[in-house]
Amino acid sequence: xxxxxxxxxxxxxxxxxxxxxxxxxxxxxxxxxxxxxxxxxxxxxxxxxxxxxxxxxxxxxxxxxxxxxxxxxxxxxxxxxxxxxxxxxxxxxxxxxxxxxxxxxxxxxxxxxxxxxxxxxxxxxxxxxxxxxxxxxxxxxxxxxxxxxxxxxxxxxxx
Numbered sequence: 580x581x582x583x584x585x586x587x588x589x590x591x592x593x594x595x596x597x598x599x600x601x602x603x604x605x606x607x608x609x610x611x612x613x614x615x616x617x618x619x620x621x622x623x624x625x626x627x628x629x630x631x632x633x634x635x636x637x638x639x640x641x642x643x644x645x646x647x648x649x650x651x652x653x654x655x656x657x658x659x660x661x662x663x664x665x666x667x668x669x670x671x672x673x674x675x676x677x678x679x680x681x682x683x684x685x686x687x688x689x690x691x692x693x694x695x696x697x698x699x700x701x702x703x704x705x706x707x708x709x710x711x712x713x714x715x716x717x718x719x720x721x722x723x724x725x726x727x728x729x730x731x732x733x734x735x736x737x738x
Contacts, residue, residue, distance in 0.1 A: 584655035586653075587710070588709045593654045596705055597651045597655075599701065602669070603695065604648055604651070605669035605670075606669050607644055607721075608665050608669070609665065609669040609671040610688070611637055611641055613674040613687065622678075636728060654711075654714075685735050699725070703715070
């Protein structure tokens with residue numbers, strides 16, 4: 580028997596918030612996989628710095644996945660967890676099958692972090708309407724990380 584969730588956020592709002600969080604989870608997981616892929620496959624004169632940077636980034640993303648999924652569960656919905664679900668929900672493309680050049684990797688990741696920030700930001704209206712402060716806090720943290728990471732990656736692309 581599934582118990583009713585009564586946390587002060589109505590069912591309709593909880594479902595809408597979980598749909599948005601599921602999209603953020605999918606973007607985060609896709610970005611994690613792409614970052615890890617690029618960590619393994621980067622080559623060229625920037626190898627050492629990019630290899631280390633990508634590891635820092637994929638580690639941060641890996642650590643973000645669980646809190647997003649657990650927030651979905653706290654709101655009473657199942658968290659998506661299959662490749663098919665995550666691919667369907669993500670706004671990001673999958674990593675290229677053939678590893679791109681190093682600076683193209685940087686550009687792909689910068690765009691991915693910008694997209695994840697947009698996904699998180701798009702959820703704010705329903706979260707604020709529902710007075711869901713824990714989700715708002717999670718979103719604020721994620722937006723900050725994605726915006727800062729995108730900036731650092733864009734800085735590498737400057738001439």
